[in-house]
Structure formats: structure tokens, C-alpha cells
Amino acid sequence: MVKQTTEEIPAIEMKHIVKKFGDFAANDDINLDVKNGEIHALLGENGAGKSTLMNILSGLLQPTSGEIFLRGKQIKIKDPAAAAKLGIGMVHQHFMLIDAFTVAENIILGAETTKGLFLDLKTAKKEIQTLVDKYKLAVDPDALVSDISVGQQQRVEILKTLYRKADVLIFDEPTAVLTPQEIQELIVIMKNLAAEGKAVILITHKLEEIRQAADRVTVIRAGKSYETFDAKNVSALTLAEKMVGRKVSFTTEKTVAKPGRNILEIKNLSVKNAEDVTKVDGLSLTIRAGEIIGVAGIDGNGQTELVQAITGLSHCQAGQVILDGDDITNKSPRKIIKAGTSHIPEDRLRHGLEMDMSLAYNLVIQSFYEAPYAKMGILQWPAIADHANKLVKQFDVKITSIEEAAGSLSGGNQQKAVVARELSRDSKLVVAAQPTRGLDVGAIEYIHKQLANQRDLGKAILLVSFELDEILDLSDKIAVISSGKIIGIVDAKNTTKEELGLMMTGLSVSDAQKELATAKTEVKQ
Missing domain, CATH: 3.40.50.300 (P-loop containing nucleotide triphosphate hydrolases)
Incomplete structure (x- = not known):
């Protein structure tokens, strides 16, 4: 030897x-x-x-x-x-x-x-x-x-x-x-x-x-x-x-979007963070039924505050958030959920799951007090368990038991549990912030298909992601955010990572296109 x-x-x-x-x-x-x-x-x-x-x-x-x-x-x-x-x-x-x-x-x-x-x-x-x-x-x-x-x-x-x-x-x-x-x-x-x-x-x-x-x-x-x-x-x-153990597709097959009525209307929204700094600055954006609007931007440019203002986790200093004609500005998270909003939060530990609670209860955490999960104020375990088992199977959440604490799951399975709960709800708007964070390629492929299906069911999808590949693959249109403002909105089919990257630094659509054209000319010369 x-x-x-x-x-x-x-x-x-x-x-x-x-x-x-x-x-x-x-x-x-x-x-x-x-x-x-x-x-x-x-x-x-x-x-x-x-x-x-x-x-x-x-x-x-x-x-x-x-x-x-x-x-x-x-x-x-x-x-x-x-x-x-x-x-x-x-x-x-x-x-x-x-x-x-x-x-x-x-x-x-x-x-x-x-x-x-x-x-x-x-x-x-x-x-x-x-x-x-x-x-x-x-x-x-x-x-x-x-x-x-x-x-x-x-x-x-x-x-x-x-x-x-x-x-x-x-x-x-x-x-x-x-x-x-x-x-x-x-x-x-x-x-x-x-x-x-x-x-x-x-x-x-x-x-x-x-x-x-x-x-x-x-x-x-x-x-x-x-x-x-x-x-x-x-x-x-x-x-x-x-x-x-199988072939995986890196692109999501989806039909041509057929947008309907306005579902989410954000009008001149301003939001400050905990340090009293304005992070969303007079932002306006509209999402219609049956379309996915992706928000692309460098971290810290107001994405978190925008999502939290829409979902009731942060207070708006000015402006309005309209959901299917109803003003939900500064309403409580529960009222916003009941109005028809699903929310996949960017931080599943703080805003997505109760770690010491069982997975089964986490999957009904927004509706545990309603039928069929409660009757006369008493929780109905068979209905809760049936719902949990269905979602665990559908979204391939790997667990030993639905009674297992959410905190004992792997990060990827925690994320799949949050996505399963939110996409299974009857909502008009899906706010998806970093929806595939921590997921493997097989799970990402599945979640992307589910988000595309939600769009085809007539829901409005707001997709916030740092993954430009994800934004380009899923979105119908892409809104670029910089310093709390929407710099421009582009068609996902007709833009590139390079164009988005320039816009993320604060350039307008036209200025970004001029920069790219100039760069191409210099390369040829």
C-alpha cells in the first residue's frame, strides 16, 4: 500500500x-x-x-x-x-x-x-x-x-x-x-x-x-x-x-397571456423603512388578471418594502393599493388575505411559517378558524390532516409526518410548504417574492409551472426575484425598480439581461438601449 x-x-x-x-x-x-x-x-x-x-x-x-x-x-x-x-x-x-x-x-x-x-x-x-x-x-x-x-x-x-x-x-x-x-x-x-x-x-x-x-x-x-x-x-x-433522476427543462412552457381586468393598482405609493428612510418613492404599477409582472432590481431598491406594503406588513406613508376595485391600503394582513391575496414571502422564517408548529397547522394558518378546519370554534383535525396530506403529495414536500414541526424540515421543503399553501388558496392576486429560493432544479421547474397555471386561471401574479433567469422565463412584462421608482416596463420576450442590468442601475429604457447599441458599434470597430 x-x-x-x-x-x-x-x-x-x-x-x-x-x-x-x-x-x-x-x-x-x-x-x-x-x-x-x-x-x-x-x-x-x-x-x-x-x-x-x-x-x-x-x-x-x-x-x-x-x-x-x-x-x-x-x-x-x-x-x-x-x-x-x-x-x-x-x-x-x-x-x-x-x-x-x-x-x-x-x-x-x-x-x-x-x-x-x-x-x-x-x-x-x-x-x-x-x-x-x-x-x-x-x-x-x-x-x-x-x-x-x-x-x-x-x-x-x-x-x-x-x-x-x-x-x-x-x-x-x-x-x-x-x-x-x-x-x-x-x-x-x-x-x-x-x-x-x-x-x-x-x-x-x-x-x-x-x-x-x-x-x-x-x-x-x-x-x-x-x-x-x-x-x-x-x-x-x-x-x-x-x-x-430524470430530464429537466430550464424553460417554462406557457401560452400567450390574455390579460383581463385590472386586479392590482398601485398609485403613487410611498413607503419608509424602520430607519425612516423612503424606500418606495411615488411608485405606480398595474397588474391585470391573467398576467405575470416581474419586478427586477438590485437588492435594497424598495422591493421588500413594496411587497410588505401590498400585503399589510408595512405601513404606507402615501398613495393607494387597490385590489380588484377595493382599497386595501394599510389594512391588516388578515383583511388583505381575505380580500383575495396570496403571499409567498421572501423570508419564510419570519413571515412564512411558525417553526414550532406542525406542518399540518402551518398549511391552514390563515384559515384555521374557518370551515372545514373549524366547527363552532373547535379545530377539526381530520379536515386539517386531509388538506395537509393532499398538499404534501401534490408539491412533493419531503417529511416524515404532517405532525412534524415546520422548523425540522430542510429549507427547500419549508419553501415548498409555503408555496403549496399560498398557491392552493382561492385568491385573485399572488405576490411571489423569491418563490424558488433554496429549491432544487426539479422543484423550481414544478413551481414555475404552477405559477404559470395560476396566471392561466385568471390570477394576477406579481413576481419579485433577484434571479434574472427566473424573471425572464416567467414574466409577461418586467418592471425595473431603482431607488424606489419604476424606471420602465419592458416586454419579457423583447429584452435581455444586459438591458435589464443597465436599467437596474437607473437608466431609462431608451438610454439602456442606446448604451447597448453604442457598445455593439465599438465591438464591431
Whole structure:
């Protein structure tokens, strides 16, 4: 037997890992090796066992059986603190942050710098700022976590791991809440970490990201390690087929839209955020029955505040929101729901699900007090269970039981549960904010078809997404938002990513087209 050199010994080896929850095997004899200085991607459907495997490596779970080796030495990881001491850090998909603490306090929690008996927050903040500057993870160390955006919370999670000087870094769906620009920046960060000799494990459903960032990719299917590929020499189509076990379409087939009456009319809307900054500034937009209007824009340009104002989660300072002729401006979320609105929120943890409640109850959370789910004020479990079982089957939500807490589901299955609940409701308007965040390609294909079907049933669809491919694929028309204003509205069939990208910086439709024409002329010359 040839002895391996230090360079050849993998940073991490996981051999024959099994993890059972009762009779269900989330991991079923998985093998994985990750080299020093490489980015190794894990790819699989929602619920395939990727996060479970990484929770074992990070000490959050204990394997039922199997072995773990760190640079050739067998190790036991009893908890996250032990993992941190071994140099293993995980950037979690579901943020492990305390809202009432500042960014800096969250980052140092459990790894505090002290001066004598006292916390040395000043020195810690200097170290954090050095990391912020080095990796371009812009976030204010003094800000409360409750006051920062989802994207900024993701950066805090990354900084927590970097602050602990981990040599093995696990990124669990780190780009799910980032804009395209932030994703490219993160890929550069991961490549820099790998170039420093660190082992980087990336869990993502975005196939193009894998091909851009990863050196190797291991496909996990139904809890088993299926196959490992060279990421640079495998097509996205091949990866998709290996992951789901069938051919997948990346475009949604839909009929020509036949718009009807006005369903949503937004008139001169102005909305401020928690810091009293105007984020939606005199915005007007109309969506008709039987059409999908996509909203494209760089994160932070008012998309979140627009969605929250429509759905009653934020107060409007001026303007009107009209739903099928009825003024719903500043009405409560319940009244807006009853008026005929379905809402897939961008943050499923804060606004989509009650994590400690069972999946079954989450699926009727807006209508539990109505028939057939309640009778004379008493919940009717058979009706609730029947509804849950139907949606779980229809939307392929992978669970062990409908009585399982929503918080115990994988992120992708949580998202599918929210989408299932909202699209199954009898509504006039569907507000879909980042509807496929965290979903695998098979689930994305299904959800896109469902949104197209909702349009064909005569519903008005407002689609807000940072994924330009999703916006272009699904939308009939695209409204570009910049600095809280609609810069222009274009036909989805007659625009390009380049045109949308220029408009997202604030250029009008005509100016964006002139810029593109000039660029083409310069290339020819």
C-alpha cells in the first residue's frame, strides 16, 4: 500500500455515514472526501440529506454510524464547540443569530475576546472590521441584527465562521438570499479561501454557481452519495439529470397571456423603512388578471418594502393599493388575505411559517378558524390532516409526518410548504417574492409551472426575484425598480439581461438601449 503524502491526505473524509431519525435514513451510507485548497460542492434535491450530512460534520448532529477523518486522523465531533476547536465552521442556511444582539456581539458569541475579567469588544470589533474590509462583506458591527436585511444577516453568518479562523468551511446555501452581484463577490471570497489552503464545502441548488465556483461536485440522491464529477467538465443539464433522476427543462412552457381586468393598482405609493428612510418613492404599477409582472432590481431598491406594503406588513406613508376595485391600503394582513391575496414571502422564517408548529397547522394558518378546519370554534383535525396530506403529495414536500414541526424540515421543503399553501388558496392576486429560493432544479421547474397555471386561471401574479433567469422565463412584462421608482416596463420576450442590468442601475429604457447599441458599434470597430 502506497503511503499518502501530506498534500494527498484529504482535509475531510466521511466514510459510510448513516443518520437515522426513527426508521427514516436521512443519510444512508454516504462517502465524501474534501481536499485542502478546493471548493467541493454538494448537490441534491431538497431533503436528499446534504444539510444533515453537514450538520454531522459541524457537530449539530451525531451519526448513527460511520467514521470522520480530519487530515487522516479519526475524530469524534460531539458538538459545535468541538467542531470549532477542530477548525470546522458552518455558515448555516437558517441563520443562527440573536435579533436583540448587535452584529459584533453575534459574531463573537462563544468566542469572546477578554481583557482580564471584562469583554474586550473594542479589540473584537477591530478584528471584525478587518474581515469586513478583506472579504468585502459590508455590514455595520454596531447594528442590531433585528434591523438589518436578510442579505446582511447572511454576511454576519459568514463573518462568524471567518472570525473563528476555521480551516474547513461549510457554506449551506449561502447565496440563497444574495443578489447576483453579491453572489459573484462571494464566489471570489470562497476562491480566495481555497487559495489560502482552506477546504470549502458548498451546498447549493444553483447549477451555474457550481460550475463557476467548485472544483468537484458530489451528487447526493435519496440519502446516498451518487457520483462525484469534475465541476468544470460537467454540464448543468447532466448535473440536473443526475440529481433528480430524470430530464429537466430550464424553460417554462406557457401560452400567450390574455390579460383581463385590472386586479392590482398601485398609485403613487410611498413607503419608509424602520430607519425612516423612503424606500418606495411615488411608485405606480398595474397588474391585470391573467398576467405575470416581474419586478427586477438590485437588492435594497424598495422591493421588500413594496411587497410588505401590498400585503399589510408595512405601513404606507402615501398613495393607494387597490385590489380588484377595493382599497386595501394599510389594512391588516388578515383583511388583505381575505380580500383575495396570496403571499409567498421572501423570508419564510419570519413571515412564512411558525417553526414550532406542525406542518399540518402551518398549511391552514390563515384559515384555521374557518370551515372545514373549524366547527363552532373547535379545530377539526381530520379536515386539517386531509388538506395537509393532499398538499404534501401534490408539491412533493419531503417529511416524515404532517405532525412534524415546520422548523425540522430542510429549507427547500419549508419553501415548498409555503408555496403549496399560498398557491392552493382561492385568491385573485399572488405576490411571489423569491418563490424558488433554496429549491432544487426539479422543484423550481414544478413551481414555475404552477405559477404559470395560476396566471392561466385568471390570477394576477406579481413576481419579485433577484434571479434574472427566473424573471425572464416567467414574466409577461418586467418592471425595473431603482431607488424606489419604476424606471420602465419592458416586454419579457423583447429584452435581455444586459438591458435589464443597465436599467437596474437607473437608466431609462431608451438610454439602456442606446448604451447597448453604442457598445455593439465599438465591438464591431
